[in-house]
Amino acid sequence: MRRRQVREKLFHWSGIAAVVIALTLVGIFFGTILKTGLPAFWQSTFVMDVHFDPEVVQIGPKPEPMPGESPAAYQQRFNQWQLDLGFVDFGQIIHKSIVKQLPEAAEHPDETLALVTSGELFALRDRVVADPGIIGQTVRLKLLADANVDVWLKGNIDRDLPDTQQQLSPLVRAWADQLQASGVIQNKFSTAIFMNPDSRSSLASAGLAGAFMGSLFMMIIVILLAMPIGVAAAIYLEEFAPKNRLTDLIEVNINNLAAVPSIVFGLLGAVVFIMWFNLPMSSSLVGGLVLTLMTLPTVIIATRAALKAVPPSIREAALGVGASKMQAITHHVLPLARPGILTAMIIGVAQALGETGPLLLIGMSAFVASIPATPFDQSTALPVQIYLWESNELRNFFEGRGSAAIIVLLGMMLALNAVAIWLRKRFETRW
């Protein structure tokens, strides 16, 4: 009797201990990610007046369509204008702007430009394209500092390292400190990480918009395909399929498929979708299809469980008043199984969203410097982007960015879950 009580106590306390350990680990996990990831959303940024000097930006007026001109001819003139703009030395504009704040930089244009990330040169050009009227004006702008400047100012590199191991020359380091002290360089919330695609030349403005769109496209494809196919397959297997060797075999195989390592699906996708069907490599379409294949077994199994959980008496009741089998299922069984099916879907999609392995095999780990506009375009995915960033050689900068990407990915999952919970509540209370 006493021993039984002791055992019960022991069981009770080991349970509590397990929960505490689990919670601690989850806390550490979130803590470190937030600690490294959140600061990455704030970046060292120049806030200063930039003068679009007409001496430097020597360019004709932006072409306007002329009456009687064909669209092709106009397009050609416009392209020529943009091409000319490409020869404008926007670096000189930035150099002059910084010199105003830091006169001693006048003699060192190259070192000065090392302060600002190179992507801002194109950002200036885009401003002119959008509004040529800006030429000759002085505008207060925010320009992202170079990634190495950000690392230096945030203290993410040891300041006592000898010059040979520093990424920046002593002069640039001194200037960065000086500009920060005078308030020209500020730590500002930056939208670059959300708005821009990945970049290798302008690290500070590298963003995950491309990967985000890729993941979004894949998520939509998985939901659009895996939901109807999986639910239909589950309904057929659970409600209509005759019990025989063939269906037994199918059932065993579906269960086995759920346990197949995901990378194998990537191989399958590479062969079937890319080599046989000639779908574009690295596209989120192929990624979505592969992830659909990977998700289907999970969806089918969980949907069947949800269907099985609907009491047979409900089916009998519907059949008893003259509903056909299909009506009994659509009117009664499916609505009751809907919360379970939704859960199945969310589990499947969340799994797909976090998957990296199969995507590597269909080329989605390639560096893509543009935001995909359609599922046919080359793209990466959030988990792949995290992998790419975390393995970038400029670790001091990309560690934080990787964690920031993890935060975005987790946010996406949370949003997905919130929608699922909301839908469940809705369907459960709607009698």
Added chain:
Amino acid sequence: MMENNMAQATMGAKLDALPNKPGGGPAASGGIKLSSRDVRVFYGDNEALHGVSMDVMANEVVAFIGPSGCGKSTFLRCFNRMNDTVAGARVTGQITLDGRDIHDHAIDVVQLRAQVGMVFQKPNPFPKPIYENVAYGPRLHGLTSSKSELDQIVESSLRRAGLWEEVKDRLDAPGTGLSGGQQQRLCIARAIAVSPDVILMDEPCSALDPIATAKIEELIHELKENYTIIIVTHNMQQAARVSDRTAFFHLGDLIELGTTSQIFTTPKQQRTEDYVTGRYG
């Protein structure tokens, strides 16, 4: 053995009193509503019912009694072809409803189930509002063209099932929130709503308390006016109280069929006597 027991026992008086049914099907011709000939049911290779033949008259209540597992439910479910829905179940023999073979290709099983309603052992209302429970059948069969007509059917069905007064103020409340007895009466209302000729009841009171049971029995008495009822019961007193005729089944055979008073007072078969006197079962 069964043929000679087969009941001439139905009394003429009852046949004369065929009422006009509200929205019901054709009145029974010559009084025979349902008839089965040599009906056998197989579950896979296992024969659960060994050739049963019997007739059921219009507007009578027939009780099926017998020990558990003797095939009462199996036989009952033949009349609305519910066995079709059981994987591996096979039915042979002939069953007619109003003289028409229910296995005929021309017969729509959906129509058949509207005509032969069923109430199950465990109350199984849909997890929907009371109103929707009753309205489901009429909607399914397109019996009504307007909301007010549907309202009327729902009300009259609930009235006939003796539930209207208890639920009329909460038709939007879920049917699953009612008490067991109320749920079962709701299921009866649901069956009535599609204006069937026959109602099959498979141990409708086995999950209910005595008061709820008494209400259902009372209801069966009233429903008899308009419907033909076959009720499976394991409760001998209940069979005696509600039925006109009683059929005793044993191990997949129909052993004896006669008026209820005859079965309970002067059974012709030894096994029937053993069962009704409680020697086994």
